[in-house]
Amino acid sequence: MGFVRVHDEVQEYEVFARKTRLEPLRQVGAVVAPDDELAMAYARATYDEERWVEMMIVPKAAVIQLWAPGEAEA
Amino acid sequence: MRYAEWCIAAPTLEADIAAAAMGLDDIGHSRVLYGSLRELGTPDVPDEPSSYANVPYLDRPWTDWTAFVAANGVLDNAFTLMIEALAGGNVEVLRSRLKKMLQEERYHAMHGHSWLRESRSAAAVEQARRDAMVWIGPEGDDVDDLHGKGILSMGVRELRRRLDEQVGAAPTSSPIDWKAWDTTRRRISPGGIDELTLGVLQGLAEKRYMPAGA
Numbered sequence: 001m002g003f004v005r006v007h008d009e010v011q012e013y014e015v016f017a018r019k020t021r022l023e024p025l026r027q028v029g030a031v032v033a034p035d036d037e038l039a040m041a042y043a044r045a046t047y048d049e050e051r052w053v054e055m056m057i058v059p060k061a062a063v064i065q066l067w068a069p070g071e072a073e074a
Numbered sequence: 075m076r077y078a079e080w081c082i083a084a085p086t087l088e089a090d091i092a093a094a095a096m097g098l099d100d101i102g103h104s105r106v107l108y109g110s111l112r113e114l115g116t117p118d119v120p121d122e123p124s125s126y127a128n129v130p131y132l133d134r135p136w137t138d139w140t141a142f143v144a145a146n147g148v149l150d151n152a153f154t155l156m157i158e159a160l161a162g163g164n165v166e167v168l169r170s171r172l173k174k175m176l177q178e179e180r181y182h183a184m185h186g187h188s189w190l191r192e193s194r195s196a197a198a199v200e201q202a203r204r205d206a207m208v209w210i211g212p213e214g215d216d217v218d219d220l221h222g223k224g225i226l227s228m229g230v231r232e233l234r235r236r237l238d239e240q241v242g243a244a245p246t247s248s249p250i251d252w253k254a255w256d257t258t259r260r261r262i263s264p265g266g267i268d269e270l271t272l273g274v275l276q277g278l279a280e281k282r283y284m285p286a287g288a
Binding site: 006007031032033034035037038040041042044045046048 | 085086088089091092094095096181182184185187188189191192
């Protein structure tokens, strides 16, 4: 699915958060932005409905996939 | 309030959400500031048009996204610098209450900074910068006086320098003529917020549909 964007170049960021120090970080969503600064502002604005003790974003391009659904484990 | 007007009109869905979130943040900040003032013994001001001390940049709704961006990237930064100066001052109520506000404003600054890179409108940025400088006030006046007493951790020169540093804008307009400066409303040009917005802020529309006692 394509998105109409005003920015020349954007990248997708995955958003991770957790409610307590004891639980692991989990993916809560994603944002699309032209740079890290705006991605942080968007992540905080979009996913701040819970009382997270920690939130972080990761550029999707930085994630190294080992295998995808349906692919046999190498 | 002006941020909220853009919550379904920004260029991207993410920016819509950010506009709504920043608007909500700022309503919360107003409540904290009014609460702190009350605790410090400041009397309430009557809710009438002439008592609104908004900068002229907020008098009318913005008709262009670049106007939003300049407000977010310049004016919001100026207000945050003043909050920082209060949080770093010697009034305990403000020192303890305003810290969370600064944490939230960090994200407003990121939003404004990034969008300024993309949609910098020199005219809007300069107008917002000028309004911010007028709002901070002239050298040797109340802000410097409060700085001298330790209530503010920064004086006028420092506030101006930090703002220009953050905005990265070179001032292009003529020097400010302080003769007509209104010390209470912290502005030079007369006028005020538009009637429609004032009605919303004062809850007049709600009162019309929900008579007293209903």
